Each structure stands twice: as structure tokens, then as C-alpha cells.
Amino acid sequence: MRMKHLNRIIVDSPVIEHNKITYRYKVEGLWTEAFNLDKVFYVEYGNIDIQGVPESIAVIPLIANLLPIAWIYDAEIVVPQCDQMFYDSIPKFKAGYEQMYPMIDFRGQLSVDHLEKNEWDSTGGNAAFFSGGVDAFNTLVCHYDEKPTLLTVWGADVAVDNADGWNVVFSHLKQTSRDYDVNYVTIRSSFRVSINEPVLDKKVRSLNSGDGWWHGFHHGIGINSHAAPVAWAKKLSTIYFASSFTAADKGKVTCASDPTIDNHVKFGSACISHDGYEFTRQMKVHNIVEFAEKSGIPVPLRVCWRSTDGANCCKCEKCWRTMLAIYAEGFDPHQFGFEYSEEQLRVLANDMRSGKDPMFGPLRYTAIQNSMKTNCSKEDLPSDIRWFYDANLEQIHHRAIIRQKLASVKHHLARPITKILHR
Numbered sequence: 001m002r003m004k005h006l007n008r009i010i011v012d013s014p015v016i017e018h019n020k021i022t023y024r025y026k027v028e029g030l031w032t033e034a035f036n037l038d039k040v041f042y043v044e045y046g047n048i049d050i051q052g053v054p055e056s057i058a059v060i061p062l063i064a065n066l067l068p069i070a071w072i073y074d075a076e077i078v079v080p081q082c083d084q085m086f087y088d089s090i091p092k093f094k095a096g097y098e099q100m101y102p103m104i105d106f107r108g109q110l111s112v113d114h115l116e117k118n119e120w121d122s123t124g125g126n127a128a129f130f131s132g133g134v135d136a137f138n139t140l141v142c143h144y145d146e147k148p149t150l151l152t153v154w155g156a157d158v159a160v161d162n163a164d165g166w167n168v169v170f171s172h173l174k175q176t177s178r179d180y181d182v183n184y185v186t187i188r189s190s191f192r193v194s195i196n197e198p199v200l201d202k203k204v205r206s207l208n209s210g211d212g213w214w215h216g217f218h219h220g221i222g223i224n225s226h227a228a229p230v231a232w233a234k235k236l237s238t239i240y241f242a243s244s245f246t247a248a249d250k251g252k253v254t255c256a257s258d259p260t261i262d263n264h265v266k267f268g269s270a271c272i273s274h275d276g277y278e279f280t281r282q283m284k285v286h287n288i289v290e291f292a293e294k295s296g297i298p299v300p301l302r303v304c305w306r307s308t309d310g311a312n313c314c315k316c317e318k319c320w321r322t323m324l325a326i327y328a329e330g331f332d333p334h335q336f337g338f339e340y341s342e343e344q345l346r347v348l349a350n351d352m353r354s355g356k357d358p359m360f361g362p363l364r365y366t367a368i369q370n371s372m373k374t375n376c377s378k379e380d381l382p383s384d385i386r387w388f389y390d391a392n393l394e395q396i397h398h399r400a401i402i403r404q405k406l407a408s409v410k411h412h413l414a415r416p417i418t419k420i421l422h423r
């Protein structure tokens with residue numbers, strides 16, 4: 001006898017109009033708290049015709065985004081149709097989650113009225129998700145000969161209603177597609193706003209997962225499943241999803257995008273491939289500068305999360321880390337999307353040296369320092385960063401941690417006083 005689930009979502013057939021898929025569903029039970037039901041879940045594909053995509057493929061982005069929620073809430077997902085290949089791959093990528101989070105009991109159920117086999121001759125080649133950072137460019141240059149179609153999601157890092165932010169990403173994407181002579185497809189999706197992220201965050205933290213919802217549970221299959229309708233329309237074969245971590249991190253980090261998860265995701269005749277896992281970040285930077293030198297094709301990296309105009313701010317730790325990594329390979333960051341004056345470099349270097357940022361420490365910088373010693377002599381470097389060559393990273397990191405603790409104590413001490421003053 002089938003167990004009746006108290007938490008349930010009943011999904012209607014997706015509405016497909018031109019290049020847009022809209023999902024309609026009814027949610028029942030206490031897990032309703034995990035949804036923003038006033039926000040419709042839709043996916044809009046730019047510069048591609050998906051009219052005619054089978055319902056069993058069109059529903060995949062929705063199912064993939066519901067699955068992790070259903071697993072932790074023990075909920076049932078009821079859909080009229082699903083692609084057979086995707087359906088069969090679910091237990092395999094679910095096992096990746098189970099191994100990563102042994103403290104959580106992943107339950108739930110997917111009930112499908114009709115499973116459909118979708119197959120195509122993979123004449124459309126491969127594709128790669130592309131955000132413009134080191135990981136994404138590494139994947140692009142490593143697979144340059146395959147001319148992968150670039151897929152960029154609006155609604156992942158840039159909010160789905162942030163048109164200014166998107167315009168920056170979009171113009172960078174168009175420029176890259178011209179420079180590398182590859183096609184691109186944009187994907188605008190409300191997948192992050194149709195669910196209640198703060199509630200889900202709290203839920204997975206209460207289960208002692210040690211990670212948050214977006215990073216630890218959502219972004220992998222949440223994003224890469226959006227490729228299913230594109231794969232059908234363009235007859236794609238492999239879709240690369242760039243790794244953020246490397247094999248040496250295995251077992252030390254949790255992340256929703258992992259080879260044990262991504263590499264099992266399949267739909268129709270296409271599959272996801274977690275790409276670049278064998279490379280450290282420094283090795284990826286090496287691949288990038290080497291490619292740029294040999295091919296003469298520019299690599300305008302976009303790594304900064306702080307800037308709003310799309311350029312790298314050249315003031316934050318992420319910019320600093322990437323700039324140093326390029327110097328360490330014997331190249332000039334100015335050729336890779338970083339614009340700064342000597343004075344700006346001096347200010348940034350002094351900030352980091354004085355322990356302003358706790359991210360600046362051995363964990364992220366030892367590999368950069370080692371490469372620098374292998375590839376450069378101190379005199380080749382700009383005078384303001386020569387100290388980094390043999391800096392004691394442990395000591396600077398320690399200083400940053402103390403500074404951070406002091407700031408937090410000051411903050412707490414200041415609070416009651418402020419209250420009294422305001423009375």
C-alpha cells in the first residue's frame with residue numbers, strides 16, 4: 001500500500017508559450033512554508049525556440065528544484081509526465097546528497113503518471129554553463145575545440161528582477177561568444193524566488209548539515225537542470241558545469257555542486273559533467289593565461305562580487321586573490337579584466353598586509369605563493385606586492401582574525417551604550 005504523504009505538491013502540465021515555461025502547482029501540508037506561492041516559477045529561454053519541447057522534458061527544471069526540498073520534508077511530488085532518463089538518474093544523484101550529509105534522512109517520493117523516453121542524435125555538440133569567473137573560463141578554454149554553447153542563468157547570482165546587473169553579465173556573455181566564436185543561450189528563471197530560501201536555510205541548519213540552502217543543497221541541480229529544454233532543442237550531448245572545488249577538498253567541504261551529484265544528472269540523450277575538478281584554482285589560472293598567450297584570444301575575467309557595474313573592483317579580497325594568482329603565473333592582471341592604478345594596488349596590498357581581511361591566509365594563498373616562487377623572481381613583480389613573495393601568511397591571517405574578534409567585541413560593547421543614549 002502506498003504511504004500517504006502529508007506534504008505534497010500536485011503539478012499541472014507546464015504551460016509552454018514561445019520561449020517560456022510556466023509551472024503551476026498546488027502545495028499541501030506543513031512544507032508549504034518552504035514556498036513563496038505568490039511568486040510564479042517560470043523559465044524563459046533567450047534566443048532559442050523551445051516551442052514543441054515535450055512536457056516530460058519541460059518539467060525537469062521544476063522537478064529538480066523540488067527534489068531536495070521534498071527529500072528533507074518527506075514530501076511527495078506528483079507530476080503527469082517525466083523523462084525516463086531523468087527519472088532513472090534521480091536515485092543516483094540522491095545518493096550523492098546522502099553521502100555528503102549522513103546526518104540527514106533523505107526521504108520523499110516522486111510519483112509520475114507517465115514516463116516518456118526522449119532520445120536524439122547528439123548533433124548539436126556540447127554546452128557549458130558560463131558565469132565569467134575563473135572556473136567558467138577554465139572550462140571554456142579547456143573545451144575550446146568543442147565550441148561549447150554557453151548557457152548563462154539570470155536569477156542565480158544576479159537576482160531575476162535586477163535588470164542593470166543582468167545587462168552587465170549579458171554584454172560580457174555576448175562579447176565572450178564573439179571572441180570565442182561560440183553560441184550562447186540565456187536562461188531567465190525565478191527558481192530562487194519561488195521558494196522561501198530563509199526558511200529552507202534554517203531548516204537545513206537545524207538538521208546539523210553545517211551548510212546553507214543555496215550553497216549546500218540547491219545550486220547544483222537547481223541550475224544545471226535548466227539545461228534540459230535547451231538540450232532537447234539544440235540536440236546537445238554533454239553539458240559542462242564548472243567545479244568550484246578540487247579533488248583535494250573531497251570530504252573537507254560540502255557543496256550542492258559535486259561530482260557525486262552533478263555527474264549522475266541525465267536527461268534524454270544528454271548528461272551533465274562536473275568539469276575541472278582535477279584542477280586547483282591556481283592550475284585553472286595557469287590554464288587560462290597559457291591559453292590566452294597561445295591563442296591571442298582575450299580572457300576578460302569577471303570574478304568580483306562586490307562591484308555593481310560589472311567590472312572587477314580591484315579593492316576586494318576576491319579581486320586581490322585573482323590578481324596575485326595571475327602575477328604568480330608571470331602575467332599582468334591588466335590583460336585579464338583588472339583595471340587599476342599603481343596607487344590602487346598600493347592601497348589594496350597594504351589593506352591585505354595589515355590583516356584587514358580574514359580570507360587572506362594560508363588556505364587560499366599558499367598555492368599562489370608557491371607558484372609565484374616557481375615562476376617569478378621577486379624583482380619581476382610590482383614593488384608593492386614583493387612582500388607577498390615570502391610573507392608569513394599564517395601570521396597575517398592570525399592578525400586578521402584578532403582584528404575581526406576585536407571589532408565584534410567593540411560592536412557588542414557599543415550597543416547598550418547606544419541604547420542608553422537614545423532613551
Ligand SMILES: [Zn+2]
Binds near residue numbers: 304306313314
Ligand atoms: Zn572586487
